[in-house]
Amino acid sequence: MRTIIHCALGVKHHMDIDAIKSTIKNSFMVKHPRFCSLLVRDKNGFEHWRRTEIDIDRHIILVDETAATNGGDDVDKIVNDYIADLSSSSPLGCDKPLWEIHMMMKQKCAIFRIHHSLGDGISLMSMLLAICRKAEDPAAVPTLATGGRRDWSGGKGKDWRGALMGVLKMVLFNLVFCLNFVLRCLCVRDRKTVISGGDGVELWPRKVATARFWIEDMKVVKQAVANAVK
Incomplete structure (x- = not known):
């Protein structure tokens, strides 16, 4: 399978590429077996993992600013178009571990490209949080608020x-x-339908769109669903 997870992470301030590389080099991510292993095939065609040394410069990719300005000043469109182009034109090579981070310095955005064999969305987000630290307490790891566990046995x-x-x-x-x-x-x-694909549909151009939601509206929906379940 060639399923690749794309995740765009926008930041408020300009990014320091040297600090980012240093943080990743010293992080748990590059010590994880899957993130520092090559996917290789033996003489019988069977795939397996082989440990290798990480060259961080091959995984941190600076995006050409002139090639990523088709959307003018619309940052969302620029990032979406870039991800759409990556999804159909640039597969991950097996000559290095199956992950990349594309840095769009002008748009203050980092795009993670990670093969699905390295993890799913929840595990990858957990790893990302483990790398980060709280702004008010640089020694503390960020936490996510979770709801109470539901008692499915009906009490x-x-x-x-x-x-x-x-x-x-x-x-x-x-x-x-x-x-x-x-x-x-x-x-x-x-x-x-009129948008049904035929042979070669996987090679068609992709388009990524961004939807924005107010967090207060999301809370209203969450509360309504919670009340319906009860």
């Missing part, structure tokens, strides 16, 4: 009958999901 966690009922519900829901998935794979097919 009967201490009753063995409640726990057994929870397990039976889990098994039943999984069986229903698997049956629905199989039937959908066998019987349902996407209908053809």
